[in-house]
Amino acid sequence: MTRRRPVYLDHQATTPLDPRVLEAMLPWLTGDFGNAASRQHAFGWVAESAVSAAREEIAAVLGAQPAEIVFTSGATESNNLAILGAARAARGRGDHVVTSAVEHRSVLDPCRQLAAEGFEVTVLAPDETGRIAVEAVDAALKERTILVTLMAAQNEIGTLNPLAEIGALCASRGVLFHTDAAQALGKVPFDVRSGVALASLSAHKLYGPKGIGALWVRARPRVAVAPLVFGGGHERGLRSGTLNVPGIAGFGAAVRLALRERDVEAVRLAALRDRLDGAIRAALDGVTLNGHRVERLPGNLSLSFAGVDGESLISALRSLAVSSGSACTTASAEPSHVLRALGIPDALAKATIRFGLGRFTTVAEIDFAASEIVAAVRRLRSEKASLSA
Numbered sequence: 001m002t003r004r005r006p007v008y009l010d011h012q013a014t015t016p017l018d019p020r021v022l023e024a025m026l027p028w029l030t031g032d033f034g035n036a037a038s039r040q041h042a043f044g045w046v047a048e049s050a051v052s053a054a055r056e057e058i059a060a061v062l063g064a065q066p067a068e069i070v071f072t073s074g075a076t077e078s079n080n081l082a083i084l085g086a087a088r089a090a091r092g093r094g095d096h097v098v099t100s101a102v103e104h105r106s107v108l109d110p111c112r113q114l115a116a117e118g119f120e121v122t123v124l125a126p127d128e129t130g131r132i133a134v135e136a137v138d139a140a141l142k143e144r145t146i147l148v149t150l151m152a153a154q155n156e157i158g159t160l161n162p163l164a165e166i167g168a169l170c171a172s173r174g175v176l177f178h179t180d181a182a183q184a185l186g187k188v189p190f191d192v193r194s195g196v197a198l199a200s201l202s203a204h205k206l207y208g209p210k211g212i213g214a215l216w217v218r219a220r221p222r223v224a225v226a227p228l229v230f231g232g233g234h235e236r237g238l239r240s241g242t243l244n245v246p247g248i249a250g251f252g253a254a255v256r257l258a259l260r261e262r263d264v265e266a267v268r269l270a271a272l273r274d275r276l277d278g279a280i281r282a283a284l285d286g287v288t289l290n291g292h293r294v295e296r297l298p299g300n301l302s303l304s305f306a307g308v309d310g311e312s313l314i315s316a317l318r319s320l321a322v323s324s325g326s327a328c329t330t331a332s333a334e335p336s337h338v339l340r341a342l343g344i345p346d347a348l349a350k351a352t353i354r355f356g357l358g359r360f361t362t363v364a365e366i367d368f369a370a371s372e373i374v375a376a377v378r379r380l381r382s383e384k385a386s387l388s389a
Helices: 019-029 042-062 075-089 105-116 134-140 163-173 245-283 310-316 337-341 346-350 363-388
Strands: 069-072 096-100 120-124 145-149 176-180 198-202 213-217 287-290 300-305 352-356
Touching (some): 042 069, 042 213, 042 245, 069 075, 075 105, 075 145, 075 176, 075 198, 096 105, 120 134, 145 163, 245 287, 245 300, 310 352, 310 363, 337 346, 346 352
Parallel strands (some): 096 145, 145 176, 176 198
Antiparallel strands (some): 198 213, 287 300, 300 352
8 A cells, every 4th residue: 555644643742733723823824914912003903802712712621711821832831931930939938849750851851950940859750650649749748849740641651640639739738730731631631720720731732733832820829930031021921922823823723622522532532542552462462551551641552562673663664653752852862761760671662652643543544553563563573583593
């Protein structure tokens, strides 16, 4: 079967722009091109109306207020603003931050920066499924703890954290709780009314445009955040800069569509994921699932294949667009820090494939992917056995 392009199974890295989202963006790229901060004429008023509508749509999904949405360039910026901004603003009350070893680099690196500034940072180890237990968070909290930052859904292995329990614990102890919700928004139920104080969001993980995200900052009780970007006082002074009106309009449309289709789509994706997993396991031994079997994203499947070289496996799968881990760290030859944190040996971690299924994935594509994986693993294992003979 001839294919001009690989089957796309890397939806945790990014998602294609939904045509309906593009349609919502087009007016703001052409005729309605005004600056939303231009308050003295109709071009600015119309642009501001688009921004306000998107704030309302995003806030409604979160159970939040529109004024609590701060637009950014994406979840990486939102994570930096939340972690650095909240910790610096709260330093008069304490200097201890809690995170985990399986966080995204845009969480771990700001935490390292805080450590360089004299903060104490505790990095929690996950359980074997990648979850952070509420008991582990409880044991880590100190009188000086000001911030806990733990992701809602793990981007490599799909594991979901018990946010409600962790949020309730943090609220009871007067500690701010930030969550990177980029992978969770629009895929699983997510509501900030569960002890969360700050939440990072991204449009391109749910069929919206790249380059636009948001940070939800709780207003009551107020969460103080020190800005990282200055110059104009946009977004309540937390993030200066001309607003990306087309991107914001697309973000709002993407969130609206995701909420409307989420529950049905979750069932469909979970069935496709299990079909792929079952087909591979039926044909191959030495295959290990990474992450929690139940508490996981419906479209995520992370499998490790014993007895094959990781680089050779990826090279053999030219007909599939898959990854060995996070798109933000795949330039490194080192094994995934997430898989290492789960205690997976380096050789097996390198022989890991993350399958990310999405809105436009079909049964035919899943069956094709399974056959390609099985054939590649069998061939590589056979070649390895021949060299060892």
